Amino acid sequence: MGEALLSLKEAARFLKLHPNTVRALAKAGRIPAAKLGRGWRFIEADLVAAAREAYFRPARMQPSAFPKEAIWHSGNVQEPIISTSPLQTEVELDALLARTIERRRKSTTTG
Secondary structure, three states: OOOOOHHHHHHHEEEEEEEHHHHHHHHHHOOOEEOOOOOEEEEHHEEEEEEEOOHHHHHHHOOOHHHHOOEEEOOOOOOOOOOOOOOHHHHHHHHHHHHOOOOOOOOOOOO
């Protein structure tokens, strides 16, 4: 049994995208496709694999020795933003930009 070979319209329906978008992605090499004659052809399993590869790295499941311990990291979770007062920010910036002044050694040569 061969794998499902999809036309441009079928691939667009499968990916839930407009056919022009699928055509542009195929031309750019962002999804696997072959141009046979005048039409683009797609293998369904390749489209699934390409979609999985497009996931952001943090959103992929982390492998674990035990399936129950596998952790799913969502790419939609935003890190907490800690608000700081303008004064605190200004002090922190001043500390970063402050020049470090080294004291020069006095000459210790004896005559």
